[in-house]
Amino acid sequence: MRGTMMTNPMLLSRLIDHAAEHHGDTPFVARRIDGVIERSDWARMRDRAKRLANAMTGHGFKVDDVVGSLAWNTSNHIELFYAALGIGAGLHTLNPRLTAEDLRYMIEKVGEITIFIDADTLPLAEQVAAITPMVTRWVFMDEPGAPVPASALPGFVTKTDFIGDASADFAWPTFDENQAATICFTSGTTGRPKGVAYTHRSITLGSMNMSMADMYGTHRRGSLECMLPIAAIFHANGWMMPFTAPMNGHKLVLNGRDFSPEGIIELIDGEGVTITGAVPTIWMDLFDAAERQGSKLETVRTGLLAGTRPSRALAERFESFGITLCQSWGMTEVPGCSRSAPAAGSDTLPADEQHERHLARQGRVGFLSEMRIVDDEGKPLPFDGEHAGHLLVRGPIASGSYVGLSDAEGFEWLETGDIARIYPDGSMEIVDRAKDVIKSGGEWISTLQLESAAASFAGVAEAGVISIPHPRWQERPLMLVTLAEGVEALDEAALREHMQGFVAKWWLPDAIRVIDTMPRTSTGKLDKMALRRLYAQRSENIIA
Missing domain, CATH: 3.30.300.30 (ANL, C-terminal domain)
Structure with missing residues (x-):
């Protein structure tokens, strides 16, 4: 017997519509490239995205096309996210911290012919343009009142001129939820970067996954939370915060190009940020700067940490600032795979033992992920906390292939490249990188x-x-x-x-x-x- 439920596709246009229709006046705050703080809300962001989507359609963009972005954490970038994804085009978020040659390799892999840039990335774009003749249009995401520099980039146009008189009266198209949404590349620490094409379905599920209670231990409802993704949004979608915030009615704060500890602290204290996340190095710099400035970071309640296990000294600094440390683990290929939730009873253990059993591990296996560890011959190993093996992952939020591979080259289990132990309570500990x-x-x-x-x-x-x-x-x-x-x-x-x-x-x-x-x-x-x-x-x- 088949079920009777509707089969509406999970499309990200529905997410921005939900935000605009049901918590449209929740604030959206972003630092521009020129440093100016821009204030808006989710209703106005939806209107901006619809105007850009209308213009993109008028310029010939359609489902299955790919557009690139070489940009930082700005409102212009979020506008592009929802416009491109709303019309079914894939958005390849290029990393401005990479070299022109790295970017050339990625652009050729994906095949975009239009790339959106900002004032900071313009010089890099000119280097990239010299070696990527396939890119025939560069859209400069201008900011009101800021000067537009002259450029010899092919097809150079400002976003204002690109949009022209396009209106926000636009109907989002419907398409398959497995259509590519954002495309991100791995950091390539062990070889050439590999491209991951998230789908509308995987981002929707991944955002729900990142919103679950066992990810953020102090999570509250709606606009009671204010999120700041310190991770750049071209890196695994900014740990999904550009999607989880509108999904849950949270205030979203973006830091523009300024990733300095002082700039982050200004936003945290000025905007009342309650949830943020970063790798340990960034957290250490943030705490050091806060102590120098006399900031208590008092509004921050949840600090998401990933990248590597926290030292005991770092964990103590979280405690000294009154921030709940939520340790997690994931990859570009599978964001938010493990969770911060401690095992039953572990919260009553002595502090040292809590650290070893909870914080020093990479979290517990999340609901939307399956994990297994295998030996060198691929034989499964037990979850006893003693055997260490190659960590494999699968699930609806995990990548089953890479950009450019054929269907036959896909895989049932994602080989993470990590060596791990899994304990009987479901907690996972990374022992090392396989290489x-x-x-x-x-x-x-x-x-x-x-x-x-x-x-x-x-x-x-x-x-x-x-x-x-x-x-x-x-x-x-x-x-x-x-x-x-x-x-x-x-x-x-x-x-x-x-x-x-x-x-x-x-x-x-x-x-x-x-x-x-x-x-x-x-x-x-x-x-x-x-x-x-x-x-x-x-x-x-x-x-x-």
């Missing part, structure tokens, strides 16, 4: 645990560990560290003694080298590829 695992004499050494142990030493600001060849053990760890502020030299013997309290003695790195700065990817993560290049350039013989 970063050091297999010494047939035994695994966790680079993450080595880095965490070193980073808890008073003289070390940050640590990165890579593998280097060894004539007997095949691989051994090399550690590179940056020094804490005010520390002039590393006491290596003291560091090694300290680390022995956290890891087995045979895990200790064969060599430790001090470097000036730790390389990062465009998303703020430790760049292991750059560390390997740094080691390769060294002429010294590290391992005798």
Whole structure:
């Protein structure tokens, strides 16, 4: 017997309509590229998106087309999100932190011929245009009262002129909910970036997934919450906040181009931000700046953290600011896969044990995701918290392929590239990246645990560990560290003694080298590829 329920497609035009119709006066605040704070609401944002959608249709855009954006966290960018997705065109959100050559590679993979840019990304766009003849139109997202620079970009036009006299009287088309919506590329830490084409269905489900109580532990209703995505919205859709905020009637605040701690604090304190999220490095910088400025960040109740496990020191700083730390894990391919919810009874454990069982892990398996761990031969391993294996994920919010692959090249389970343990209570702990695992004499050494142990030493600001060849053990760890502020030299013997309290003695790195700065990817993560290049350039013989 078939069910009797309607089969209306999950389209993101319905999301912006819902926001405009049922909480249209909820504020939408964004910093422009020129630094001006722009104030609007969801009803006016829907009108803006409809005018742009009307103009795009008039310029020949239709379902199955792809448009690119090279832009920051602005209201112009959100307007483009809902206009493009509303007419069924895919939106390829290019990362302005990448090189022109990286962007060329991505553009050729996806195939867009029109790209929207802003005042900050214009110089990069001119570099990209020189090597991407397939892009024949560049739309400059101008801001009221701000000057429009001259440009020789092919087909250069301002958004104002592109829209012309198009009205907001526009009917959203209907199409398959599995149509591509946004296209994001992975950060490419272990090779060429890969493109993920989210669908309208997956973003709708993913936004519901990110709105669940076990993701944000202090979540409240509607406009009682104010969200600020510190993650750039070209990175996994800004952790879905541009969709979860209108879905739930939250106030949304965007930081424009200004990702400085001082700029973020200004928005948090000025707009009453209650929920925000970032990688650990950004949180550390934010807390440091808040203490310098005397800000208590008192409106923030929920701090989402992902990217890597928090140190005990970072967890204590969350506590000192009265912010509930919600640890999660995901990837471009599967955002919000694990949740912050602690297991039953764990909230009554001593603080140290709570940290080890809850915060030091990457969350618990979420409802819309299935996880499994397998050995090198693909054999499933038990969820006993002891066996570690390759982490695989599947579900309606996980990517089953990459842009450019044929249907036959898709996969049933997404290989995350992480080595993990899964415990009986459903919590998951990342042990390492598969390509970063050091297999010494047939035994695994966790680079993450080595880095965490070193980073808890008073003289070390940050640590990165890579593998280097060894004539007997095949691989051994090399550690590179940056020094804490005010520390002039590393006491290596003291560091090694300290680390022995956290890891087995045979895990200790064969060599430790001090470097000036730790390389990062465009998303703020430790760049292991750059560390390997740094080691390769060294002429010294590290391992005798």
